[in-house]
Amino acid sequence: MIKKHKKRGSPFSLTYVFASFFGAAMVASAFAYHNYEFSKYKFFDFKDTVFYQKSDLFTPKAEKYTVLVYSSNMQESVDIAQKIKDDNVILAIDLYQKRFKEEDSIIHITSGMNTLLKFVQKFNIYDVPCVFEIVKYKDLRYKQNTRLEVIE
Numbered sequence: 001m002i003k004k005h006k007k008r009g010s011p012f013s014l015t016y017v018f019a020s021f022f023g024a025a026m027v028a029s030a031f032a033y034h035n036y037e038f039s040k041y042k043f044f045d046f047k048d049t050v051f052y053q054k055s056d057l058f059t060p061k062a063e064k065y066t067v068l069v070y071s072s073n074m075q076e077s078v079d080i081a082q083k084i085k086d087d088n089v090i091l092a093i094d095l096y097q098k099r100f101k102e103e104d105s106i107i108h109i110t111s112g113m114n115t116l117l118k119f120v121q122k123f124n125i126y127d128v129p130c131v132f133e134i135v136k137y138k139d140l141r142y143k144q145n146t147r148l149e150v151i152e
Contacts, residue, residue, distance in 0.1 A: 041144035042122055044134060049119070051109040054099065058109045063136045064088045064145070068106075069120070070129035071095045080129045081106055083151050088133065093119070095128060123148060 051058040066088040070080055073096040081090055090106045095116060100108040111119075119125075123132070127150045134142040 043137065044119075044122065044142050044144070046140040046142070049111070049115055051093075051111045051115070053107060053109050054102075058107070060091075060136070060140060060142065062089050065091045065134050065142070066131060067134055068092045068129060068131050069095065069123075069125055072098045072100075075129060077106055077108065078103065080131075080151055084131055086131075086133065091134075095120075 046058070046060050066084060066086045068077065068080060068084065068090050070077060070092065072094045077090075077092045077094070077100070081092075084090065092100075092106050092108045093116070094100075094108065094110060097110050097113075097116075099110065102108065123144065125148065129151045130148050131151055132144055132148045133146040135145040137143040
């Protein structure tokens, strides 16, 4: 009895080429989506950047903060904080750089103009007052967790 061998397709057949192309497209799309999601929000390291709380260095302790960037020349932080719907502690960064007394849920931090400009550029802040949330990632490194929202 003679056995018939099934004919296998050549490695250059249309099925193999299509399957290889489809696999490569899936890998490329997963990579592109991961890069898009990962770069959507920014990271910020308090170890590399110096902020002051009154006359002391600011070291973050909470897992989450709501960052408020505003100018005290335009509005007071208390008025703006009433419009924020988060329950997180608010890190209020005043671009006008006044120093304020601490309040219950607002921590006022300041820094030098070069540091503030880098901060504004990193988070693409074009209008003030604006607010966004940061979440602890590792040690003193925080990740932006929400979109930048301009407060009216």
